[in-house]
Amino acid sequence: MYADGVTGSGRAMPVGLSAALDRLCPGRVRRSVSLAGISRWKVGGPADLLVEPQSAEEISGVLRLCRSAGVPLLVVGDTSNLLFADEGFRGVMMQIGRRMAAVSITGTTVTAQAGVWMPYLAATVGRAGLSGIEHTAGIPGTLGGLVMMNGGSQRRGIGEHVSRVWTIDERGEAAILGQADCRFAYRRSAMQDRFVVITAAELVLERGDARSIRRTIIDIMASRRRKFPLKLPNCGSVFLSDPAMYATVGPPGHAIEQAGLKGLRAGQAQISPVHANFIVNLGGATARDILTLIGIARSTVFDRTGFWLNCEVRHVGPDGTLRPAHEVAATDRAEQTS
């Protein structure tokens, strides 16, 4: 179907793919997009193509086109949990964001498209007197990303309130998953185990008082502003909290701080002096800089405590392979020392 062509990455891409995507999503396809320019961590080389669908039908169409062209496809929300490789991404990045962000509320049931911004969703349902997701008000990502990661704060996960999830698989086929199908666990969901695009989710919330929900949200936001280094590009908590380690050593940030690593720099990346479980980009950091700090934090904490820290942040390889970032950091260290 496609002949040879070259994108800004210099690699052959099927000619016609970009034009076919343009026909499907007019005005919403960009070529050779700098990931350092658009990602939350401000890190990463170019992505060949970026497309922003605005309906489930368009998503199915994009999936079918990429599948028949044999081109890697990566789904992202706001990239707030992703570390892109310095080499960039050779494929099609599909961003589910503000163009798919409709919300409807019926009684205590909220149905929202995957691209809705979590702080907006938490505030909107709060104003409608619905309680349960206040803990997500300070999480700078989309509903789709949050459901995929079962993210949350204050030891909670969005999965507690998810009743249904609308998905599309790599063949472009739609399915609706119930809560049990999603197998939510701490920062885990069944959707991480196979390729699916989340297009929408249904949440069942509790009735509450809009004013007290608003106060709770304001308190949560103020506490996050005090605790987290929000002024420099970052990806939130880099390492997951392990219950066994938490009970004896404390949370990852505490363990890293105790190891004397707060403020440590590699190139333009730094273990935040404000919160040691954050790695901030001081300006022009590379993925390699960040992986170096991840590797040092892991091995130093292991030497002191006997616990390996594992990453919440996911690394995106040039072919779109998603892996917890510590796995890539460990490989890099092994390569450097061999």
Ligand SMILES: Cc1cc2nc3c(=O)[nH]c(=O)nc-3n(C[C@H](O)[C@H](O)[C@H](O)COP(=O)(O)OP(=O)(O)OC[C@H]3O[C@@H](n4cnc5c(N)ncnc54)[C@H](O)[C@@H]3O)c2cc1C
């Ligand atoms: C300052 C800061 C604070 C943070 N605080 C928290 C916190 O308190 N708690 C917490 O849990 N996280 C936190 N995070 C991490 C991050 O915001 C969450 O993991 C968030 O839910 C990711 O959403 P996203 O839209 O940015 O997803 P992305 O980072 O774009 O993607 C994350 C994963 O989900 C997949 N994905 C995204 N959208 C879809 C979709 N529609 N369909 C299928 N797959 C999809 C991606 O492929 C990727 O694997 C924080 C991040 C930052 C920068």
